[in-house]
Amino acid sequence: MLQSILALLAERHEFFLNLLWQHLEISFVAIAIAIVFGGLAGILISEYQRAAKPTLAVINFLYTIPSISMLGFLIPFSGIGNATAIIALTIYALLPMVRSTHTGISNVEPALLEAAVGMGSTRLQVLRRIKLPLAMPVIMSGIRSMATMTIALAGIASFIGAGGLGIAIYRGITTNNAALTMTGSLLIAVLALVVDVLLGLAERCVGRHPRKAGANSSNPKPCWCRYALPVILALVLLGAGGSYFWRTPKPVTLHLATKPMTEQFILGEMLRVLIIQETGLPVQVTPGVGGGTANIEIGMEKGVFDLYPEYTGTGWNAVLKNKGLYTESLFNQMQAEYKEKLGLEWVGMYGFNNTFGMVVQKDIAQRYNLKTYSDLAKVAPQLTFGAEYDFFERKDGYQALCDAYNLKFKGTVDLDIGLKYQALNEKKIDVMNIFTTDGQLAAADAVVLVDDKNFYPSYKCGTVVRREILQQQPKLAAALHKLDDKITDSAMAEMNYQVETNKKEPKAVAHDFLRQAGLLKGEVQP
Numbered sequence: 001m002l003q004s005i006l007a008l009l010a011e012r013h014e015f016f017l018n019l020l021w022q023h024l025e026i027s028f029v030a031i032a033i034a035i036v037f038g039g040l041a042g043i044l045i046s047e048y049q050r051a052a053k054p055t056l057a058v059i060n061f062l063y064t065i066p067s068i069s070m071l072g073f074l075i076p077f078s079g080i081g082n083a084t085a086i087i088a089l090t091i092y093a094l095l096p097m098v099r100s101t102h103t104g105i106s107n108v109e110p111a112l113l114e115a116a117v118g119m120g121s122t123r124l125q126v127l128r129r130i131k132l133p134l135a136m137p138v139i140m141s142g143i144r145s146m147a148t149m150t151i152a153l154a155g156i157a158s159f160i161g162a163g164g165l166g167i168a169i170y171r172g173i174t175t176n177n178a179a180l181t182m183t184g185s186l187l188i189a190v191l192a193l194v195v196d197v198l199l200g201l202a203e204r205c206v207g208r209h210p211r212k213a214g215a216n217s218s219n220p221k222p223c224w225c226r227y228a229l230p231v232i233l234a235l236v237l238l239g240a241g242g243s244y245f246w247r248t249p250k251p252v253t254l255h256l257a258t259k260p261m262t263e264q265f266i267l268g269e270m271l272r273v274l275i276i277q278e279t280g281l282p283v284q285v286t287p288g289v290g291g292g293t294a295n296i297e298i299g300m301e302k303g304v305f306d307l308y309p310e311y312t313g314t315g316w317n318a319v320l321k322n323k324g325l326y327t328e329s330l331f332n333q334m335q336a337e338y339k340e341k342l343g344l345e346w347v348g349m350y351g352f353n354n355t356f357g358m359v360v361q362k363d364i365a366q367r368y369n370l371k372t373y374s375d376l377a378k379v380a381p382q383l384t385f386g387a388e389y390d391f392f393e394r395k396d397g398y399q400a401l402c403d404a405y406n407l408k409f410k411g412t413v414d415l416d417i418g419l420k421y422q423a424l425n426e427k428k429i430d431v432m433n434i435f436t437t438d439g440q441l442a443a444a445d446a447v448v449l450v451d452d453k454n455f456y457p458s459y460k461c462g463t464v465v466r467r468e469i470l471q472q473q474p475k476l477a478a479a480l481h482k483l484d485d486k487i488t489d490s491a492m493a494e495m496n497y498q499v500e501t502n503k504k505e506p507k508a509v510a511h512d513f514l515r516q517a518g519l520l521k522g523e524v525q526p
Contacts, residue, residue, distance in 0.1 A: 004179035005186065015168075020187060022163030027154045030086050031147050034093035038146075039139070041094070042101025043127070052102060063095045067153060071160050080257075080289065080299035085157035085164075092153060093146045100142020104135030137203065144199040151192040155184070159290030161257060161299065165191075170288050174260045174418035175499050175506065253282045254469065254476075257296045257305040260288035260417060262496045262506065263354070263437060267309045269510035270483065271463065277521055278479035292390055293318050300344060300466060307465040307480075311354060313457035315346075315464070317396040326457035338464070345470060348480035349462035350487040354437045356456045358449045361430055365447035372452040373405045376431065386413040386420060386429030396457065401433075404455045437489055439496025461487075486517055 009016060045052040065073075070088045078084040108131050116126045132139075158166030168184030171177070254275060258268035265287055272283045286305065289296050293314055299305040310319075312334065316326035320337050331346075338344045360370055360383070368379045376383075385407075391397045392414065401407065413429050421440040423429045434441060434448070441448070463480050470477055495513060498504045514520040 001179065001182060005183050008179050008183050016165075016183065016187065019163065019165045019167055019184070020191070023151070023154055023165045023188070023191065026082055026085055026089065026157055026162060026164050027147075027151045030089035030093055030154075031143075031150050033086070033090045034097045034146060034150070035143060037090075038094045038097025039101050042098045042139075043105065043132075045098070046102045046105035046131075047123075047127070049106075056099065056102070059095045059098055062091050067092070067156050068159070071156070075160060075295060075298060079302045080161040080295055080304050081286075082157070082162045084160055085154070085162035089150050089154055089157075093150050096142045096146040096149070100139050100146075101135070104138030104142075105131045107138070108134045140199070140203040144196060144203055147199055148192045148196045151195055152188060155188050158288065160295060161286040161289040161304070167287060170260060170290070171265065173416055174288055175262050175265065177499075177503060179503075252472075253284050254473075255284050255286065255304065255306045257286045257289050257299060257308040259292040259296065259309075260290060261292075261435075262418075262439060262499050263435075263492055264288070264309055265506035266495050266499065266510045266513075267350070267461070269507045270514060271307070271309070271480070273510070273514060274479050274482050274519065275476065278482065279473060279475040281473060281476070294390060294393075300464070301342060303466070303468075306469045307463055309350075309461055310346075310464045311459040311461050312346075313355065313396065313459040314394075316457070318394050321395065323395070325454075328458050328460060339467065343467050344464050345467050346462050347465050347470065347477050348483055349460055349485065350483050350492075351460075351485040352437060352487045352489045352492045353458055353460045354435045354489075354492065355459040357434045357436055357451065359424070359432060359434050359441075359444065359446040360449065361424060361427065362445045362447050364430055365449075370447065370449060372450045373407075373455070374452050376449060377405050377407050380407045380409050380431075383409055383430035384411045384413060384428075385409040386415050386423055386432040388417040388420065388433075389414050391433055401455060404453060437492040437496060439493060439498070439500040441493070442497060443501055482519055486519070487513075 041055065045055045062070075067088065070091065071084060074084045074087055078087055105127075112130060112134070113126060116130050121129070154164050155166035155169055157164045158170045165184045165188045168187075169181050172179070172181030172184060256268055256271060256275075258264035268285050268287060272285055275281060275283050289299070293310065296305060296308050297319055300308070312328065312331060313326045315338070316322050316330065316334050320334065320341070322334075322337075326334075335346050338346060358373060358376070360376065364370065364383070368375070370376055370379070385398075387398060392399075392412070394400075398412070402409075409431070413423065415423055415429075415432075420429075420432050420434075421438075421444050424432055424444065424446060463483075465476070465480070491513070495509050498509045499506050511520065
């Protein structure tokens with residue numbers, strides 16, 4: 001594994017350096033905001049003790065909210081991407097910052113404060129010259145733990161389409177690439193440890209007692225770093241954060257999102273290359289947005305994303321909330337509703353149909369002679385069903401399937417889409433939903449059941465684009481139509497297999513297909 005990680009770092013160092021910088025930006029912006037506002041809040045509640053308990057109670061409550069829930073709550077307000085990630089990270093960073101500031105100031109010896117007041121010092125002078133300097137070691141300890149925690153927690157930002165090293169982790173899980181997952185995880189751990197060590201040095205320097213710095217002097221002076229280091233730290237954090245907010249304006253860039261699925265990573269790269277090649281427009285890809293359609297759709301309507309690959313059945317049921325089985329004869333009606341209700345349009349259909357299916361462990365299928373979904377209903381109370389998170393919430397998902405076939409499983413397991421086959425092979429689950437173009441399906445020790453009541457609708461794949469972008473960029477539609485009917489079900493399954501089993505990069509697989517299809521002109525742009 002170590003050899004694989006080192007080889008991956010050498011081969012894709014630019015990719016990881018870019019993710020590392022994104023991770024630093026997101027983390028440091030949140031840390032800088034937390035230092036400023038958390039520090040001010042800590043000072044205020046230490047000066048006005050009546051406000052301390054309710055303030056800390058509110059912050060404690062926010063801290064107990066699971067990070068996934070926090071992100072889900074913020075998305076409707078701040079949308080998909082870095083802004084929401086920064087807000088969430090800042091909220092979690094506030095507690096250690098407020099608490100350490102309040103604790104440090106509140107524990108200053110009352111005798112020193114009384115002496116300072118007796119010598120004529122004002123309240124502000126006491127705070128600035130006595131309380132803050134003496135509380136600084138405790139405050140620095142809070143900053144240290146808060147910064148380390150924030151850097152580690154920032155890995156979850158990729159779940160909502162933000163940047164950072166979490167992209168490597170989540171992409172590795174989705175494509176069954178353990179080396180990629182471990183590399184992203186190790187880089188986050190190393191980054192957190194480096195920051196912890198640097199802040200530890202600052203904490204020790206700030207913690208020196210003034211008398212130690214000048215024990216032989218009749219007029220001892222405090223260690224210079226008591227004031228300099230916190231100021232330098234704040235400037236560094238604000239400077240790194242400022243690079244996020246005040247970047248040099250870039251030309252018009254198309255923002256392409258993909259779902260957390262292997263084939264979506266491949267399709268995203270195909271679309272990126274074709275758009276750049278045919279239009280000259282730069283394309284920024286946000287890969288593997290957690291929650292899939294649910295979160296990407298919000299981003300599309302808010303203008304965060306401009307286009308993404310989608311499936312017709314999902315568009316009909318999950319996006320438009322229409323009931324009933326989708327067939328391709330309803331496509332024109334769906335297109336009209338997308339334009340009228342959402343300001344979006346389907347442009348270019350790739351050809352393959354990635355519909356749902358169900359599989360069971362091979363030994364279970366043989367034991368109970370299972371061939372159809374109706375056969376499965378007879379033994380479902382003895383079996384455990386597993387699926388990705390959104391399948392349990394879709395209108396055409398788990399509950400609708402159970403209602404159609406009267407399925408009553410012993411239990412259910414929520415799994416990341418990249419871990420389902422592993423769970424089935426390890427017998428953690430007995431039954432699971434699949435996509436008909438799954439690359440791991442051929443190698444799985446499982447039996448595909450027949451949908452004998454034709455429950456699942458058609459899920460042909462195509463590109464959904466914001467109409468505003470189509471009007472602004474007239475060459476875009478022609479570029480997207482280059483993939484019309486170019487990808488068969490078997491071709492997509494083979495590409496997924498190359499990534500998930502043979503460990504090829506989605507980018508390389510996408511480029512190979514475009515070359516074979518005669519759609520790639522010259523060198524591939526990075």
